[in-house]
Amino acid sequence: MLKLERRPAPSRLWTAATPVLAVIATMIAGGLLFAALGKAPVEAIRTIFWDPLFGEFASYSRPQLLVKAGPLILIAIGLSLGFKAQVWNIGAEGQYMMGALFGAATGLAFYPTDSVLLFPAMVVMGAFGGFLWAMIPAVLKLRFGTSEILVSLMLVYVAQHIMSAASFGMLRNPEGMGFPGSRNFQHYPAAFNSELIAGTGMHWGGVAALGAVVAAYVLLTRHILGFHIRVAGEAPRAARFAGVSPVLLTSICLGTSGALAGLAGLFEVTGPAGQITTDFASGYGFTAIIVAFLGRLHPVGILLAGLLMALTYIGGELAQLTLNLPSAAVQAFQGMLLFFLLAFDVLANFRIRLVGSKSVKGAGA
Amino acid sequence: MMGSIDPILLIASLMVASTPILLAAIGELVVEKAGVLNLGVEGMMIVGAIAGFAMAVESGSPLMGFLGAAVAGAALSLIFAFLTQVLLSNQVATGLALTLFGIGFSALIGQGYTGVRPPPTPKMDFGPLSDIPVIGPMLLRHDPMVYVSILIIAAVWAFLKFTRAGLVLRAVGESHDAAHALGYKVVRLRVLAIAFGGACAGLGGAYLSLVRVPQWTEGMTAGAGWIALAIVVFASWRPWRVLAGAYLFGGVTVLQLNLQAAGVAIPVQYLSMAPYLITILVLVLISADRRRAAQNAPASLGRVFHASS
Numbered sequence: 065m066l067k068l069e070r071r072p073a074p075s076r077l078w079t080a081a082t083p084v085l086a087v088i089a090t091m092i093a094g095g096l097l098f099a100a101l102g103k104a105p106v107e108a109i110r111t112i113f114w115d116p117l118f119g120e121f122a123s124y125s126r127p128q129l130l131v132k133a134g135p136l137i138l139i140a141i142g143l144s145l146g147f148k149a150q151v152w153n154i155g156a157e158g159q160y161m162m163g164a165l166f167g168a169a170t171g172l173a174f175y176p177t178d179s180v181l182l183f184p185a186m187v188v189m190g191a192f193g194g195f196l197w198a199m200i201p202a203v204l205k206l207r208f209g210t211s212e213i214l215v216s217l218m219l220v221y222v223a224q225h226i227m228s229a230a231s232f233g234m235l236r237n238p239e240g241m242g243f244p245g246s247r248n249f250q251h252y253p254a255a256f257n258s259e260l261i262a263g264t265g266m267h268w269g270g271v272a273a274l275g276a277v278v279a280a281y282v283l284l285t286r287h288i289l290g291f292h293i294r295v296a297g298e299a300p301r302a303a304r305f306a307g308v309s310p311v312l313l314t315s316i317c318l319g320t321s322g323a324l325a326g327l328a329g330l331f332e333v334t335g336p337a338g339q340i341t342t343d344f345a346s347g348y349g350f351t352a353i354i355v356a357f358l359g360r361l362h363p364v365g366i367l368l369a370g371l372l373m374a375l376t377y378i379g380g381e382l383a384q385l386t387l388n389l390p391s392a393a394v395q396a397f398q399g400m401l402l403f404f405l406l407a408f409d410v411l412a413n414f415r416i417r418l419v420g421s422k423s424v425k426g427a428g429a
Numbered sequence: 430m431m432g433s434i435d436p437i438l439l440i441a442s443l444m445v446a447s448t449p450i451l452l453a454a455i456g457e458l459v460v461e462k463a464g465v466l467n468l469g470v471e472g473m474m475i476v477g478a479i480a481g482f483a484m485a486v487e488s489g490s491p492l493m494g495f496l497g498a499a500v501a502g503a504a505l506s507l508i509f510a511f512l513t514q515v516l517l518s519n520q521v522a523t524g525l526a527l528t529l530f531g532i533g534f535s536a537l538i539g540q541g542y543t544g545v546r547p548p549p550t551p552k553m554d555f556g557p558l559s560d561i562p563v564i565g566p567m568l569l570r571h572d573p574m575v576y577v578s579i580l581i582i583a584a585v586w587a588f589l590k591f592t593r594a595g596l597v598l599r600a601v602g603e604s605h606d607a608a609h610a611l612g613y614k615v616v617r618l619r620v621l622a623i624a625f626g627g628a629c630a631g632l633g634g635a636y637l638s639l640v641r642v643p644q645w646t647e648g649m650t651a652g653a654g655w656i657a658l659a660i661v662v663f664a665s666w667r668p669w670r671v672l673a674g675a676y677l678f679g680g681v682t683v684l685q686l687n688l689q690a691a692g693v694a695i696p697v698q699y700l701s702m703a704p705y706l707i708t709i710l711v712l713v714l715i716s717a718d719r720r721r722a723a724q725n726a727p728a729s730l731g732r733v734f735h736a737s738s
Contacts, residue, residue: 399530
């Protein structure tokens with residue numbers, strides 16, 4: 065009989081090894097799933113994980129890696145702070161949309177201008193929009209004890225409708241011949257988030273993501289606040305005695321993750337997406353939850369996990385084209401990855417002991 | 430303008446609009462009473478929606494559809510049960526994984542079913558009773574699932590209040606260590622509760638795709654599972670209040686749809702936000718009264734149970 069024995073502290077080796085195991089298990093299970101759908105499993109897995117980097121269309125798909133990984137990493141870094149402290153912001157998708165809206169509205173309000181101050185102002189407003197949207201669950205939690213999980217999630221749907229209202233109303237392109245959607249930032253150089261180095265896919269969002277990784281690393285390993293975040297999550301009572309203010313901590317965790325999600329939205333709407341439309345939301349806010357966990361809530365881990373998740377996005381699109389694999393397959397694939405990760409985590413937190421049936425009886429006697 | 434909305438029809442359509450969240454919420458109530466927080470309701474609902482839809486279309490029988498949805502919802506919830514009860518994973522993270530996986534997986538199996546019409550679910554026949562003025566058209570002309578959902582509420586209420594098994598379930602939810610010390614099978618009971626919750630969520634999803642809409646579209650649950658979670662909190666874990674809560678939200682949904690149809694001068698998008706905003710408002714009102722909110726919450730809710738001996 066197998067028995068679980070809690071480790072005094074999570075095993076460092078297994079903590080690092082479980083994501084790798086989870087990815088391998090997902091590839092196998094995913095292969096079975098694709099086989100069940102009537103696709104060649106090995107080919108499908110190769111198309112998703114190998115071809116975007118080294119296949120024949122790699123020169124097109126490689127830059128996409130940074131384009132997709134940027135927002136994922138940016139959002140996941142913010143979420144990881146909260147998850148560490150057991151503050152569950154799962155509405156990053158909404159904060160991402162509000163950041164895009166606030167930033168885009170700022171840019172469009174000054175149309176047409178060529179001031180160099182415009183883009184920085186939009187960045188600030190984008191972060192502010194996400195921050196504001198995340199502070200709603202924070203304030204409600206602190207003032208009334210309302211669950212931040214449910215409120216932040218409900219606000220995703222509200223943001224979705226505001227987005228749709230904006231693309232039909234306030235922000236609609238006056239020269240768009242009545243079609244919904246804002247002006248395209250591509251034709252508005254002062255507000256456009258262009259590629260910094262041609263052909264790499266690196267835009268300001270990628271720079272911000274790298275900055276966030278470094279900042280989070282410093283915060284968590286070198287700063288007292290990072291220590292407070294960890295204590296609050298692992299031993300809430302000890303944190304209370306150590307004088308950690310739950311009000312401050314919840315506000316910082318939710319506010320920061322909201323601001324980073326807002327930034328991600330701003331860089332997306334002014335760059336790859338180009339405009340506010342009804343279907344601007346792309347699920348980055350939800351996939352970032354997987355990225356945060358897959359990266360073990362560690363900044364460097366998140367960086368790697370973000371790149372891997374971006375790879376599955378691009379590989380999924382490629383598989384859609386070449387193998388006719390439905391786009392939803394990748395979503396199911398990503399969900400499966402999180403399942404396997406959580407399952408294998410048992411190895412990090414527990415020792416598995418083989419207990420003979422005799423000794424079980426002996427223990428009971 | 431408000432005069433164009435017929436109160437009898439409003440209540441009749443309110444009952445239909447509420448049934449999906451009602452079913453999902455009563456299932457989640459049992460799960461939470463056993464001390465488990467399953468945030469995967471949305472995922473189980475949407476898998477139930479497509480599984481029920483596919484079963485009903487393939488077999489031509491709505492009954493088979495609902496059965497298939499319940500089985501699919503329960504099967505999916507068993508993944509959650511295995512991870513949280515056997516492998517002792519974090520319930521919040523696992524529930525989120527269930528929702529993310531369910532949304533993707535349902536879209537995957539739903540590929541061939543967009544635009545297909547499901548077989549119609551027949552209405553209950555109460556004979557001449559359905560012709561009673563006001564009450565007839567309001568309450569007695571629905572499909573069987575509306576009544577089944579109310580029966581499930583009554584059954585859960587009676588189970589928790591009057592049966593020994595119900596008492597054990599509540600004990601497990603209040604203090605799993607004490608229940609374990611008394612010799613109750615904490616894990617087995619929780620797995621059963623989770624499967625029941627999954628089956629109910631599946632039924633709720635199938636009601637959406639087979640009766641309420643009725644067709645299959647990707648992501649069609651649109652947060653209904655999350656609203657169901659909110660209703661359990663709103664109901665302070667009491668079965669009949671789940672009914673009240675679900676009908677309240679159904680009422681808001683139907684009213685805003687009616688206002689849209691009546692052509693009120695508010696943009697459609699702002700009306701569509703109403704159910705979500707009201708959910709937040711109600712959650713705030715409930716949780717603001719902390720003493721009452723805490724009274725009924727199962728004390729072991731969301732905590733990992735690991736029997737050390």
